[in-house]
Amino acid sequence: MTGTAFVVGVGTTKFEKPGSRAWQYWEMAKEAGGAALADAGIGYDLVEQAAVGHCHQSSTAAQRAVYELGRTGIPVYNVNNNCATGSTALAMARRFVASGADDCVLALGFEKMAKGALGAGADSGDFAASPVARHYGIMAARHGFAATPPTAQLFGNAAREHMERYGTTREQLAAVGEKNHRHSAANPRAQFQDVYTLRDVLGSRTVHDPLTKLQCSPTSDGAAAALVASERFVRAHGLQGRAVEIAGQALATDTEETFASGSCIDVVGRPLSRAAAGRAYRESGLGIEDVDVVELHDCFSVNELLTYEALGMCAEGDSGELAASGATTYGGRWVVNPSGGLISKGHPLGATGIAQCAELVWQLRGEAGGRQVADARVGLAHNIGLGGAAVVTLLRR
Amino acid sequence: MTGTAFVVGVGTTKFEKPGSRAWQYWEMAKEAGGAALADAGIGYDLVEQAAVGHCHQSSTAAQRAVYELGRTGIPVYNVNNNCATGSTALAMARRFVASGADDCVLALGFEKMAKGALGAGADSGDFAASPVARHYGIMAARHGFAATPPTAQLFGNAAREHMERYGTTREQLAAVGEKNHRHSAANPRAQFQDVYTLRDVLGSRTVHDPLTKLQCSPTSDGAAAALVASERFVRAHGLQGRAVEIAGQALATDTEETFASGSCIDVVGRPLSRAAAGRAYRESGLGIEDVDVVELHDCFSVNELLTYEALGMCAEGDSGELAASGATTYGGRWVVNPSGGLISKGHPLGATGIAQCAELVWQLRGEAGGRQVADARVGLAHNIGLGGAAVVTLLRR
Numbered sequence: 120m121t122g123t124a125f126v127v128g129v130g131t132t133k134f135e136k137p138g139s140r141a142w143q144y145w146e147m148a149k150e151a152g153g154a155a156l157a158d159a160g161i162g163y164d165l166v167e168q169a170a171v172g173h174c175h176q177s178s179t180a181a182q183r184a185v186y187e188l189g190r191t192g193i194p195v196y197n198v199n200n201n202c203a204t205g206s207t208a209l210a211m212a213r214r215f216v217a218s219g220a221d222d223c224v225l226a227l228g229f230e231k232m233a234k235g236a237l238g239a240g241a242d243s244g245d246f247a248a249s250p251v252a253r254h255y256g257i258m259a260a261r262h263g264f265a266a267t268p269p270t271a272q273l274f275g276n277a278a279r280e281h282m283e284r285y286g287t288t289r290e291q292l293a294a295v296g297e298k299n300h301r302h303s304a305a306n307p308r309a310q311f312q313d314v315y316t317l318r319d320v321l322g323s324r325t326v327h328d329p330l331t332k333l334q335c336s337p338t339s340d341g342a343a344a345a346l347v348a349s350e351r352f353v354r355a356h357g358l359q360g361r362a363v364e365i366a367g368q369a370l371a372t373d374t375e376e377t378f379a380s381g382s383c384i385d386v387v388g389r390p391l392s393r394a395a396a397g398r399a400y401r402e403s404g405l406g407i408e409d410v411d412v413v414e415l416h417d418c419f420s421v422n423e424l425l426t427y428e429a430l431g432m433c434a435e436g437d438s439g440e441l442a443a444s445g446a447t448t449y450g451g452r453w454v455v456n457p458s459g460g461l462i463s464k465g466h467p468l469g470a471t472g473i474a475q476c477a478e479l480v481w482q483l484r485g486e487a488g489g490r491q492v493a494d495a496r497v498g499l500a501h502n503i504g505l506g507g508a509a510v511v512t513l514l515r516r
Numbered sequence: 517m518t519g520t521a522f523v524v525g526v527g528t529t530k531f532e533k534p535g536s537r538a539w540q541y542w543e544m545a546k547e548a549g550g551a552a553l554a555d556a557g558i559g560y561d562l563v564e565q566a567a568v569g570h571c572h573q574s575s576t577a578a579q580r581a582v583y584e585l586g587r588t589g590i591p592v593y594n595v596n597n598n599c600a601t602g603s604t605a606l607a608m609a610r611r612f613v614a615s616g617a618d619d620c621v622l623a624l625g626f627e628k629m630a631k632g633a634l635g636a637g638a639d640s641g642d643f644a645a646s647p648v649a650r651h652y653g654i655m656a657a658r659h660g661f662a663a664t665p666p667t668a669q670l671f672g673n674a675a676r677e678h679m680e681r682y683g684t685t686r687e688q689l690a691a692v693g694e695k696n697h698r699h700s701a702a703n704p705r706a707q708f709q710d711v712y713t714l715r716d717v718l719g720s721r722t723v724h725d726p727l728t729k730l731q732c733s734p735t736s737d738g739a740a741a742a743l744v745a746s747e748r749f750v751r752a753h754g755l756q757g758r759a760v761e762i763a764g765q766a767l768a769t770d771t772e773e774t775f776a777s778g779s780c781i782d783v784v785g786r787p788l789s790r791a792a793a794g795r796a797y798r799e800s801g802l803g804i805e806d807v808d809v810v811e812l813h814d815c816f817s818v819n820e821l822l823t824y825e826a827l828g829m830c831a832e833g834d835s836g837e838l839a840a841s842g843a844t845t846y847g848g849r850w851v852v853n854p855s856g857g858l859i860s861k862g863h864p865l866g867a868t869g870i871a872q873c874a875e876l877v878w879q880l881r882g883e884a885g886g887r888q889v890a891d892a893r894v895g896l897a898h899n900i901g902l903g904g905a906a907v908v909t910l911l912r913r
Contacts, residue, residue: 174575178598178865179903182769190775192791194767195905196604197596201575207593211608218615370591372579378587394589468575506576508592 124216125362126514127223127348128161129477130154134310134341134465137232144176144231147342148184151470152227155344156188161356163189166346167221172198172208172228173469184229201504202418203370204228205343205472210370210510212347217365222352228474229342230467270418270505271335275327277383278421282329284384284436287424289321289329291439295420296320296334296462298448303459305489310339310465334420339465343473345480363480366497367403367513371395384425391509392429392501399511405497407431410513412482412492413453414475415501417460426501427455430511454492457482472502472510483516521613522759523911524620524745525558526874527551531707531738531862534629541573541628544739545581548867549624552741553585558753560586563743564618569595569605569625570866581626598901599815601625602740602869603767607907609744610762619749625871626739627864667815667902668732672724674780675818679726681781681833684821686718686726688836692817693717693731693859695845700856702886707736707862731817736862740870742877760877763894764800764910768792781822788906789826789898796908802894804828807910809879809889810850811872812898814857823898824852827908851889854879869899869907880913 130151148171156163166189171181181197200207205228212226281287297317303309315323315333323332353362371394377385400406407430415430417423424438432453433441441447447455458464458478461471479498481487496516503509527548545568553560563586568578578594597604602625609623678684694714700706712720712730720729750759768791774782797803804827812827814820821835829850830838838844844852855861855875858868876895878884893913900906 178571178596178601179901181597182903182905186770186775190770190772192768192771192788194607195597195769196608197904199575199594199596200578200592204575210591211593214612214617215615218612218617220611220615371589372592373583373587374589375587378583391589504576506579507594508579 122217122219123350124213124347124365125350125353126345126365126476126480127353127358127362128155128159128346129344129480130158131308131343131470131474131477132341133308134339134467136310137338137340140340144173144180144229145184145187147231147340148227148229149187151229151342151344152185152188152225155346159346159358164191165223166193166225167223168193168215169195169225169227170198170208170211171195172204173230174199174201174204175230175232184227185225201507202416202468203472203502203504203508203510204469205474206500206502206510206512207370207472207508209345209473209476209512210368213365213368216347216349222349224347225344226347226473227342227344228469228472230469231340232338232467271327271330273383273387273505274419274421275330277387277425278329280383281421281424285439287439290317291443292329292420292424293317293320293331293334294442295417295423299417299456299460299462300333302457302490303463306459306464309459309463310337311459311463330419330421334462336418336461336466339467341465341467341470343470343477345473345476361484363483364515365512366405366515367399368511369395369398369402370508370510371398372508387422387425387505388503388509389425389429392426392503392511395509395511396430399513403513405513409497410453410499411495412457412479412498413455413501414458414478414498415455416503417456417462418466420462423455430499430501457487457490457492472500475500475502476512476514479514483514519614519616520747521610521744521762522747522750523742523762523873523877524750524755524759525552525556525743526741526877527555528705528740528867528871528874529738530705531736531864533707534735534737537737541570541577541626542581542584544628544737545624545626546584548626548739548741549582549585549622552743556743556755561588562620563590563622564620565590565612566592566622566624567595567605567608568592569601570627571596571598571601572627572629581624582622598904599813599865600869600899600901600905600907601866602871603897603899603907603909604869604905606742606870606873606909607765607767610765613744613746619746621744623742623744623870624739625866625869627866628737629735629864668724668727670780670784670902671816671818672727674784674822675726677780678818678821682836684836687714688840689726689817689821690714690717690728690731691839692814692820696814696853696857696859697730699854699887700860703856703861706856706860707734708856708860727816727818731859733815733858733863736864738862738864738867740867740874742870742873758881760880761912762909763802763912764796765908766792766795766799767905767907768795769905784819784822784902785900785906786822786826789823789900789908792906792908793827796910800910802910806894807850807896808892809854809876809895810852810898811855811875811895812852813900814853814859815863817859820852820857827896827898854884854887854889869897872897872899873909873911876911880911
């Protein structure tokens, strides 16, 4: 690539329980996109392309959504990568800009999800068609299945495997739920703002043992937007003070190795996340030791643990201890999911990856209010979609 | 952009009536993608990204499909722009390469459509969410609606408007159906290979007056693939003799002007097609006078007429006369839809735009067999999706 790309404006809606607010996806998109333009202080007429992510809307929902911001005839792409859709749209926008093709591209993501239809993050239609389905038989034989959503079963079984292999405890898994719900209390855009004790988390309804409800992301509606711009654009519009650099970014999909594995931990994506992180570190010249704040894909508590290991925050097997130690909350080595994460902020599939970026931009600019991470200079976003892709992004102010 | 992009390999399946062959979308994709790799004489391990178009499959169908070719961990994008999906994937691949970011990108498109579920090209769910729906009320008041698919109504009403405004005749419209069915007789990959008289076309069942069945694209299954590569890649792999240059390409979406219009002709996309063509001509330095062979989006006969006008092949209103004159078939000024077009080759939404590219590559290389256009040096592809985008591509050998 020939240049550097910067995030110059971000915006999100509050994430909401489906059905709790009467809005259409294009209304969400207008709210988030308009907020991103206002944040950058630029008009929509400067946007040269729009990469728009959603999983459950129609074939031209991207157009329907961006036309609320303006009708300027620019190229618009409908993009989908399951739960990694938002960061995939962001990666497209970044590539278009970093390669010198464009100076200002809108990444937009939204989802209006069916109430209660999707369990915890991905529907069975997606699941059935994904390579993950190939492993279903192996896991069914090993662990048995209950009448819970497939994703909850997959991640629940990965949690059991982690407990068996590494001695991880239920309390360590629940510590992630406790932390992320606590963090969200300072996030007015989060779907929930309720604080729970570890005992509350452990005692909430079992979704797929060992995962309890307060360790699972809910079904959510919402939208998020980010404007990605070239260095030339940043200078021309005097945005140096607010622009955040995308220092590295990588999108990884399955390899023969992950296909061949019979491990639930591999199937739900630890190797994919490690691969994406490794490439993003190499591209940026940054390492996990440089990172201050992390927004990662805690669709279930166990995935936060697996991602600690994939990002190099600890050795394989040590993530339960890390979570319980306080090292990933305020006052610790990193603050992970200051927004509340998917577990408490919510998880509208198309929006999630861009909302992670928005939170990091606010953190790196020092605009995160009651959830500000002190002196945050480097942020890492991690977004993964089962059967789709893992995307890791490094942001630097 | 910093460089030129070339198509170095293409492949398609035969297009088929849904249900007539027991295959899954990933089997189609493997067949088309494998053919494109074989055509280029390169291995899948050289592919750096995959832009994959489909409208009706799941959120991770792109991954499911490309994994049949290899599991190398590369970025994979699920892309959708309704009936313009294939060319949108191609445009992404071209941008990634032309901007210097990649040396070899796979554009892949496929569709496994529900038998009889989609009428002639787009489903009502897409339609309902598209900006086109805003015009539905206007047209219903002007023309009335029957129990036919919305797209057939929209294009049928555009045909009526063309007849009223310009004196276009039913015979001129039917001439497009006659020509494209005749062309497909030489295309073993076409869904149909039957020749009809003008009287046959006029006498076939009325879908939405004045459009008869033999002037409408069918519902189809199928896949198509194109490998897009940099000049450096072409030289390194000795592909100079087979590479076809993408000399210009543009993707246009709606503007305030098209939104405001109450004309069916505008609503179905003549202004969008004109905008995309104008940008592609400017970028390439080529004009319609340089073009020898055209593959255009004849979802209905009337759209071939509207596109003649949008591409500058004749003045507005003169397209009926042009079609009836023989100027757009073998021996005429241009050969339009030598493949049989959407009307007779078929229209699997995600594949169509890439299959147009494949036909032009074969024509420009002189490999089109019984449907070869003599001494073809410049080809133009035109693909449009209602509510989505118009994409025009200029290919040069």
